[in-house]
Every structure is written in structure tokens, then in C-alpha cells.
Amino acid sequence: MVKADGPIDFDAFLLLIGKLNYSWTNTESLLIHLIAGLSGMDKEIATVVFLTLNTTRARIDMVERLSKLERIKPEERSRILELTGRIQRQSALRNRYNHCIYAFDSDGENPRSILMRIADRKDKLMMGQVNALDAAAAEDVEAAIAELKSINRDVWQAVRDYNYPD
Incomplete structure (x- = not known):
């Protein structure tokens, strides 16, 4: 991912983002079974x-609200809420790389992401958050992919344990 002289391999990083998107979509679709x-x-x-x-x-809200119905056992509710919380925690990184543009210096080097979102604060607007695409960024994405894989396994186990439609 990182060349010997330091810069990131942007093509390899894009492949990593593709893997993150695949992992995210695959895991989010498991909410169907929870619903x-x-x-x-x-x-x-x-x-x-x-x-x-x-x-x-909205999908996570639906699952969380259904899990809070009185007819759902407390242990089941707790487990489902833990799973949805884990999914939600991964969304910030995914959103960072799916709602951004990529920029480079004048030599086409030093890639960075620029978040395409406005944060409306009390007395100002914040936009264009810049993040370097470096080894640390790649490690964050790899960690998110690993966590999504773990969440995926844990959701499937809950589906089996509670006899949800598979």
C-alpha cells in the first residue's frame, strides 16, 4: 500500500475502498433477516x-425499534442493539470515503480525500474536511473491513440462535 519512499499507492487504496463498500453492503443487507x-x-x-x-x-432505526418491542426478550434485545451499534460505528469511515472527492498536488501525488458535506454549526458552516490518504488511513479501512466481517458472522449467529428467516 505504501511505497518505499512513502507515498500511498492510490490504485491499491481505491481497491481497498471497493472492498470496504462490498463488506458494508453485504453486512447492511443482513438487516433484512433482523427485520x-x-x-x-x-x-x-x-x-x-x-x-x-x-x-x-432508517434501516438501523427500524431494527432497533423492533427490538425494543415489549414482546422481545431482554437478552435478544440487548444482543440486537449491540450488533446495530457496531454497524453504526463503522458508518462514519464508510461515509468519509463515499461522500468525498479525491485530490492530489500539482504533480499528481500526495492523494487526500475532501469530504463533500456541510456541517451546520451554531454560528458557522464547516465543509471540506481534508484527510490524507496514507498508511494510517489504509490501516483504518482494513480494520473496518475486519470489523464488518466479524459483525457479519455475529449477525448470522444471531439469525440462527433466534430462528429468524434466513
């Missing part, structure tokens, strides 16, 4: 609900 199991609907109907909710936040 189905917690609500008592079949997987086909849960898929329609999942696709109708057009943001990750």
Missing part, C-alpha cells in the same frame, strides 16, 4: 421494507 425475525414477517416482505427504507440510519 424479518423481530417483526415476524417473511424474508420477502422484510426485503421490501428494507429497500423502502432508503438510508442505513
